[in-house]
Amino acid sequence: MANQDFLNEINKRRTFAIISHPDAGKTTITEKVLLFGKALQRAGTVKGRGSNQHAKSDWMEMEKERGISVTTSVMQFPYNDALVNLLDTPGHEDFSEDTYRTLTAVDSCLMVIDAAKGVEDRTRKLMEVTRLRDTPIVTFMNKLDRDIRDPMEVLDEVETELKIMCAPVSWPIGCGKEFKGVYHIHRDETILYQSGQGHTIQEVRIVKGLDNPELDKAVGEDLAQQLRDELELVLGASHEFDLELFLQGKLTPVFFGTALGNFGVDHMLDGLTEWAPAPQPRQTETRAVEASEEKFSGFVFKIQANMDPKHRDRVAFLRIVSGKYTQGMKMNHVRIGKTVSISDAVTFMAGDRERAEEAFAGDIIGLHNHGTIQIGDTFTQGDALKFTGIPNFAPELFRRIRLRDPLKQKQLLKGLVQLSEEGAVQVFRPLINNDLIVGAVGVLQFDVVVSRLKSEYNVDALYEPVTVQTARWVSCKDTKKYEEFKRKCEVNLALDGGDNLTYIAPSRVNLNLTMERYPEVSFHQTREH
Ligand code: G4P
16 A cells, blocks of 8 residues: 555646747746746746846757757746646747657646737647647636737637637736736635736735625726626636536636736646646556556656757656656666666756656656667566557658768668657658658757757758658558558658658648548558657
């Protein structure tokens, strides 16, 4: 029987990531969240965009030049009775397959929406990824200090476009210059907004009850009446919060506020820490593993190269699924069948890399990797389990890679295959020629690969455009039909880094036509490792 302290440690953990479109406010909200978590003294230190004030981690040269983070950092901090792990999801030019895979390593997500813009493209894509595990979603409608769209309309858009029910937990009073605060539906109180307090935790002024005349005084009679009218409408037309539906990923609690003004972020954090699930069980090829199992287990969802350029180490990010990590413990590296002793795993406390003495299910630890760890690898304390659900995602961008020195073809292929095993990029070799096609989800992956090929494999490579627009892994139960498909579609077939057959389509139209023409063949958007 697991002891109570051990179970308490696990049950207080909340591991989540932020999904949003670039510029919706992810970085700003991360700062405020860390401020509440007491991990930052003052907001404004996570990312020194446009200034020399970089975050505290070691940066790759490229990161410095571009002022963006290639690193998916993990930030751990206490909030209320919870211990929160926030996994950063690269979002701008550094958007990559890692962003998608990070979403397979969390138990819930915070969706940040710019309330002036509504549902945007990247959010749509990321929501699709969260559907793979029906991850519970908490929503924050941001930038209420600006003129936003009609909140009802934005909720409606979320419901229809993202196919998730909305349950407003707070409701805004005015917006832009007239933004007065929010009414917290569950607490039956109005929290008043003061501008210019974004860098600190605000002293809050609260008015209890909706019919309280104090409310009229505080926000003005017109806005108070508008709030009462809107609420009547909203409560009639929208959904009530339902924990079960939330945990199934079917309903999202919605909070309003301004990350920049540091207003409403605490309401969201209160909701998230109260409702979001503790570390969830994960499926292996043979059985589901519960977080409360005493034996350690975990899977690798991301490999980060060159976090410290001086040591050129690679760190494998491992999500602990069950049990507990202690320094010096022995783990079974299941794929290669070896027992390894881990004495120097790292944790990520608000950007600092610290030595982890111990870590529990739900936490992320970083393992130093000298080339033996791949994306999707399972580590256990004993049993030879293999976690599933850490897939490759079909790339969306493609380029042909070519050598400046043609004699290095072998090194190039070796480098590309290794980098694809690390999840840095995907590589495809067409059946009909000797091209090497590199596929990525985010454009920065291409630069990372060329710079790593040069520094780690001494290969000078460059890219050329190629007419591939999308890729799908293929399979088919009917051998005869499969052979026919392979024969007829040979020009569009390729092998990926793991020798899996892939259809590389010159256009979406071509892909759709081919899928119609060969209904027996399955076209997969993800592939398990
Ligand atoms: P991202 O990580 O999702 O890309 O968004 P980020 O937080 O960097 O925010 C994008 C821009 O939106 C930033 O302005 C930021 O200050 C602003 N912003 C974020 N939250 C709010 C909010 O609640 N209200 C208002 N009015 N603005 C907000 P920027 O000018 O692009 O960058 P910066 O120079 O201010 O850092």
